[in-house]
Amino acid sequence: MSFVRTILGDIPSDELGVCYAHEHIIIDNNVATMRFPDFYLPSVENGIEELARFHKDGGRAMVDSMPCDSGRNALKLAEISKATNVHILCPTGVHLGKYYDDGHWSHHYSVDRLSELFIADIQEGIDRFDYSGPCVERISNRAGLIKIASGGVEITERNRRIFEAAAIAHVDTGAPILTHTEEGKGAMEQVALLSSHGVDLRKVVLSHTDRQPDIEYHRDILQTGVRVEYDSAFRWKTETNPTLDLVMELISDFPDQIMLGMDAARPSYWKSYGGAPGLSYLLNEFSQMMRARGLSEQQWQRIFVSTPADAYTFNND
Numbered sequence: 001m002s003f004v005r006t007i008l009g010d011i012p013s014d015e016l017g018v019c020y021a022h023e024h025i026i027i028d029n030n031v032a033t034m035r036f037p038d039f040y041l042p043s044v045e046n047g048i049e050e051l052a053r054f055h056k057d058g059g060r061a062m063v064d065s066m067p068c069d070s071g072r073n074a075l076k077l078a079e080i081s082k083a084t085n086v087h088i089l090c091p092t093g094v095h096l097g098k099y100y101d102d103g104h105w106s107h108h109y110s111v112d113r114l115s116e117l118f119i120a121d122i123q124e125g126i127d128r129f130d131y132s133g134p135c136v137e138r139i140s141n142r143a144g145l146i147k148i149a150s151g152g153v154e155i156t157e158r159n160r161r162i163f164e165a166a167a168i169a170h171v172d173t174g175a176p177i178l179t180h181t182e183e184g185k186g187a188m189e190q191v192a193l194l195s196s197h198g199v200d201l202r203k204v205v206l207s208h209t210d211r212q213p214d215i216e217y218h219r220d221i222l223q224t225g226v227r228v229e230y231d232s233a234f235r236w237k238t239e240t241n242p243t244l245d246l247v248m249e250l251i252s253d254f255p256d257q258i259m260l261g262m263d264a265a266r267p268s269y270w271k272s273y274g275g276a277p278g279l280s281y282l283l284n285e286f287s288q289m290m291r292a293r294g295l296s297e298q299q300w301q302r303i304f305v306s307t308p309a310d311a312y313t314f315n316n317d
């Protein structure tokens with residue numbers, strides 16, 4: 001059976017439904033929120049309110065993007081998923097160095113140690129303490145993807161180790177990989193590195209590349225076979241919407257490689273925290289904008305349903 005690993009268990013891939021490919025549902029207190037207080041999203045109650053609205057508007061699944069010890073909380077995600085019937089995928093992996101203190105294990109663990117931690121999160125269960133201390137106690141909820149990040153065109157020694165560990169964990173478990181590109185840059189470098197370590201590029205999702213809305217850059221990326229997740233749709237303050245332009249220009253040539261997300265990692269973007277535009281924006285306003293530009297029903301289904309299902313299905317061929 002082809003399956004997606006949600007926080008509440010494995011489900012057949014064709015049951016995932018309408019999916020946002022890169023979200024932040026919970027960001028708990030940690031170094032990241034101390035340095036960047038804007039990112040604090042701790043509330044299960046607000047999570048339930050927002051995701052219930054998303055479900056009412058037709059949404060069925062979200063991929064959370066906070067990896068180990070950066071504010072991830074698997075138990076809170078499980079609670080929100082249970083209360084709303086929205087499938088939630090929870091990642092393992094490691095974020096950029098700036099989200100951790102200087103002595104953090106992610107800065108000095110070997111590739112083998114890192115990959116062991118990722119694999120255990122995927123196969124055995126996520127650590128109740130989120131790999132924040134010496135004791136590890138695994139809960140039954142498991143990670144469904146590996147989230148990694150690079151900070152621009154150049155991939156540092158630390159991040160290179162993390163990419164290599166993610167590649168090993170991917171080959172071993174079949175788990176898909178979601179990457180953060182800084183301001184959309186460095187996509188081709190990430191692809192080259194993952195591919196050189198044997199990663200199946202159909203199982204790689206690059207985030208935020210629409211922050212560099214250069215059409216040739218995007219054609220080069222998509223020609224490698226990776227998937228992309230665009231999440232600036234609601235952020236542009238310009239007269240035109242470059243994310244909308246990219247989707248409309250690329251969807252015919254690369255119908256099975258483009259996904260959307262909000263990446264709404266701030267309470268000020270959430271209705272339940274009193275902000276705007278709210279997580280239903282892509283299903284409502286932005287879907288209307290795409291349809292007005294000629295997006296067909298079949299193309300809409302690919303962006304929100306079949307491409308996320310394919311990308312986040314475990315590779316167990």
Ligand SMILES: [Zn+2]
Nearest residue numbers: 022065263265
């Ligand atoms: Zn994100």
